[in-house]
Amino acid sequence: MTTNVGEKDRLYRAIAGVIILLWGISNANALGLIGFVVLATAYFRWCPVYIPMDVDTTKS
Structure with a gap:
């Protein structure tokens, strides 16, 4: 499995993932x-x- 997600992409995914995860938990x-x-x-x-x-x- 080779990497295909760069540093900026990784940062944006991490931020979006945390926001979506917390939103899903808060709304059950x-x-x-x-x-x-x-x-x-x-x-x-x-x-x-x-x-x-x-x-x-x-x-890049």
Whole structure:
């Protein structure tokens, strides 16, 4: 599994993931799981959606 998420992308994903996760928890709905997925892609620096689109944000 090669990385395809760059530093800026990783930062934006982490911030968005935390916001979505906290919003989902505060409203007690399953949308918080999307925040968890976004955080996981930031942590592992790999996004499966980028593969078919041939996107690699590690290259500046």
